Amino acid sequence: MNSTADLDIMTARELTRIVLAKEKLFILDVRNESDFSDWKIEGESIDIINIPYFNLLDGVDEALEQIPEGTQLLVVCAKEGSSKFVAEQIAEAGRTNVHYLEGGMKAWSEHLEPVKIGELHHGGALYQFVRIGKGCLSYMVVSSGEAAVIDTLRMTDVFEQFAKEHGAQIKHTLDTHLHADHISGGRTLAVRTGATYWLPPKDADEVTFDYEKLEEGHDISVGTTTIRIQPIYSPGHTIGSTSFIIDDQYLLTGDILFIESIGRPDLAGKAEDWVEDLRNTLYNRYQVLSPDLIVLPAHFGKVTELGDDGRVMAKLADLYHNNPGLNIKQEDEFRRVITENLPPQPNAYQEIRQTNMGKITPSVEEQRDMEMGPNRCAVHDK
């Protein structure tokens, strides 16, 4: 190994910063073509090409020809090994500013970036956790030494650590619905911290564990100054889907309403039945809420939905103007658009649902593999 070769490690955190700052980066993804076409790193200032590492075993000339000189280069693979193997050769060929992604796409899929959404009326704040590689969003309400986590992701240590740094004890974990694209960390986090785990009862028919029922009219308090979490029954993505109004300012919509699209009604196998519920929630139930509420969804589908510092948020009134899913006048047209624009289902979504019901308990490694790929919870995403 030529030790003078200019090769550096880039972490998922550093890559996140580059994506959010819209810094220029050229990525060579060396996974096989099918994995690449299924799911890749995206960013507005990112140029990306795919050449599988197994096409570069005899040399990297094919890659060198396509990589512009002088641009920061990141080589990426599934776990790390192959990207390092290729990046070393590129650096040895004399290229500079060459990096490989530490932990590969697995690490990218698991990285969570906490961003502050805003202050709460009686002290405390609401934070969003952006799982940038997969497009999942979690939330933490922190108030007077207590915390509640909504749509907790599998990487529960991130939430524990964050709460600790903010001097808060996690009292509640809530899931807006039974997730099909990722494994919920809500129950694990509740067990680890002694918190109460809340689920919508209509999504929990088959669960194998104890939980508290999320029901309209039963508000949940966080902190001594009482930050109110008000559940709003909002079926459509699943039959139990429940939204939350937090501190009369924020509307957490789960997988019902996103910034540029709307939720899909078919992941529990009931597209035909639930498309009506979905319409009713979007066009009636949300209509009567304050238009000034800030919508905070459980996913984003495209990097263009990431706002300042990576925050994903928008005023409900603005979404009624701009979101195509909220602007389909006729009911039959809505039904047609929804059922005809369903993207492929998320990777292993049946197994993920089973896991979230407690019916199967895969190993951490298996859970990682099940979650690989994009979230695909919205209607309009490809």
Add this chain to the structure above:
Amino acid sequence: MLPEIRANVTLDCKGLACPMPIVRTKKAIDQLKAGHVIEVQATDKGSLADMQGWAKNTGHHYLGTVEEGNLLKHYIRKSKLSETKEEKQHPYTICHEELATKMTGEGKITLIDVREPAEYAFNRIKGAISIPLGELEDRIKELNPDDEIFVICRTGSRSDLACQLLTEKGFKKVKNVETGMTGWTGPTEQDNSK
């Protein structure tokens, strides 16, 4: 019960992470006689898709994989030299002089530049249309399969791939510009610098 699969050689890649299973397989297959079968034992789950992709790209015959618990046994048959994919070359090319003559001539010509946008921005032949190689398949509708089309890149190798793709998609009069932009002495243009 699966029938016992006979391999001429067995290669142990258990416990090895990507890229090593493929690196070892490649080395082993280089030593193998054409027509012989290698059994590659691996525990890296990712080796399955990669083994299939690698075999497809090299022309070796991927026979299948048997799973035994965490162990994956991949079977690959080494192809004969005549079967392996050579660096396929698009047979129709055009040299710089000919292209220059065509460009000054009467008829309308279509010149596609398949380099990356940044390369195109700094130096291109006037009138060349930018379609990076990676976008060609998606943007193929922009082109007419009956037109005479010239394809250029930096050295002629990406454009060779582009010519192959176009031919595969039914384009009839596609020519690769030999040596690409390298050595082009005719007129060029670039984006106005800011």
